[in-house]
Amino acid sequence: MSHANAALTPRARLRLAKLIVENHWPVGPAAKMFMVSPVTARKWAARYRTEGPAGMTDRSSRPQSMPRKTPP
Structure with missing residues (x-):
């Protein structure tokens, strides 16, 4: 199960990535x-x-990281 802020599930991310990398789709149309x-x-x-x-x-x-965090 994906966390609340995830745009897609891991399975959908894999499908998208394979479409771009293996099937040579342009990034714009795939996105x-x-x-x-x-x-x-x-x-x-x-x-x-x-x-x-x-x-x-x-x-x-x-x-x-939190570069502006106030030290304790």
């Missing part, structure tokens, strides 16, 4: 078909190229 931004589609395609299907799993949407 429009899945109703995500081209930037997001490009990100998932790049992740699929480097990590394969395992890269399509949900990730935390929490920021990795």
